[in-house]
Amino acid sequence: MLMIDDNLRASRQTAQQRPDLQISFEFFPPKTDAMEEKFWQSVHRLAPLKPRFVSVTYGAGGSTRERTLRMVSRIKAETGVDAAAHLTCVGATRNAVDAVVRGYMEAGINRIVALRGDPPEGVGQPFTPHPDGYQNAADLVAGLNRLGTFDITVAAYPERHPQSSDWRTEIDNLKRKIDAGADRAITQMFFTNADYLRYLERARAAGITAPIVPGIQPIHSFRQIASFAGRCGTTIPAWLAERFEGLDEDPETHALVASAVAAEQVTELLDEGVTEFHIYTHNRSPLALALARMLGRRPEVGAGS
Numbered sequence: 001m002l003m004i005d006d007n008l009r010a011s012r013q014t015a016q017q018r019p020d021l022q023i024s025f026e027f028f029p030p031k032t033d034a035m036e037e038k039f040w041q042s043v044h045r046l047a048p049l050k051p052r053f054v055s056v057t058y059g060a061g062g063s064t065r066e067r068t069l070r071m072v073s074r075i076k077a078e079t080g081v082d083a084a085a086h087l088t089c090v091g092a093t094r095n096a097v098d099a100v101v102r103g104y105m106e107a108g109i110n111r112i113v114a115l116r117g118d119p120p121e122g123v124g125q126p127f128t129p130h131p132d133g134y135q136n137a138a139d140l141v142a143g144l145n146r147l148g149t150f151d152i153t154v155a156a157y158p159e160r161h162p163q164s165s166d167w168r169t170e171i172d173n174l175k176r177k178i179d180a181g182a183d184r185a186i187t188q189m190f191f192t193n194a195d196y197l198r199y200l201e202r203a204r205a206a207g208i209t210a211p212i213v214p215g216i217q218p219i220h221s222f223r224q225i226a227s228f229a230g231r232c233g234t235t236i237p238a239w240l241a242e243r244f245e246g247l248d249e250d251p252e253t254h255a256l257v258a259s260a261v262a263a264e265q266v267t268e269l270l271d272e273g274v275t276e277f278h279i280y281t282h283n284r285s286p287l288a289l290a291l292a293r294m295l296g297r298r299p300e301v302g303a304g305s
């Protein structure tokens with residue numbers, strides 16, 4: 001019988017035994033007053049877990065520019081947690097993007113998640129940069145570093161970006177972004193840990209030493225996540241689909257299975273030596289809180305309220 005010694009498993013260490021563990025949370029800017037209330041409830045529940053930062057996405061083509069800025073500024077002011085603003089360059093001139101960056105600087109935001117963004121017709125369509133715009137994410141990172149001093153995160157794709165023709169193109173592109181001055185990458189969601197671990201190997205073999213933080217997607221709604229996965233190139237393995245089969249009308253069991261699936265994913269990654277995690281929250285706190293617990297994080301009394 002195979003016995004795994006618990007002492008050898010990082011997931012069996014206490015929080016004190018792994019002080020290097022870091023988490024971050026991702027939110028999207030709420031569209032309505034009701035959504036905004038839920039957003040703040042979640043932020044205030046997750047902030048006391050002392051994330052390294054909380055990030056707020058940038059709607060397709062810059063559609064949430066004002067809201068992204070408002071949310072990151074308030075998160076920082078109200079919770080004391082560092083906030084990162086996402087920024088895309090699709091469909092905008094350099095001057096327009098630079099003006100948004102100056103707005104972030106004026107608001108005291110110096111963490112940016114720098115992205116190219118998707119063409120308005122969808123990720124399946126070819127990308128054409130604005131004639132006076134940044135060409136891609138690597139170009140945007142270089143532009144940011146000309147404008148000021150930022151902590152910059154970029155995107156990485158353990159199953160390759162749908163527009164990367166092969167692994168060489170994928171990894172070369174990540175390297176260009178890091179060489180342009182990015183501090184770390186966060187991955188697209190993935191459900192097969194081996195894909196992430198192979199990606200890490202490929203990146204390290206190409207001389208990329210920056211952290212490549214796994215983006216963990218708790219499955220709040222299997223139907224929604226499966227549909228999004230199809231659009232962004234993430235595979236839904238057959239075993240995962242099977243676990244959620246028939247649960248659309250059974251939210252309680254769905255939530256329990258989602259929690260178990262996400263816990264299994266982070267436990268395996270911890271045991272593989274991963275020390276940094278980025279959690280996609282979809283502006284909800286329960287699964288993110290449970291996952292943070294699995295990673296040894298408990299709220300610090302008095303923080304984030």
Ligand code: FAD
Pocket residue numbers: 056057058059060061086087088113114115116117118123135136137138154155156161162163164165169170173177186187188189215
């Ligand atoms: P890039 O790194 O520029 O590259 C995208 C593709 O183009 C790759 O296939 C690359 O190989 C290819 N490519 C780039 N330059 C070249 C070149 N010179 N020659 C050949 N090929 C090249 N989208 C939003 O709209 N808002 C968000 O807030 C947002 N947040 C995200 C957060 C994370 C963590 C992730 C993983 C994605 C996020 N996205 C967001 C989605 C992202 O905008 C899309 O995935 C987009 O299609 C690619 O952006 P990128 O920054 O990875 O692009």
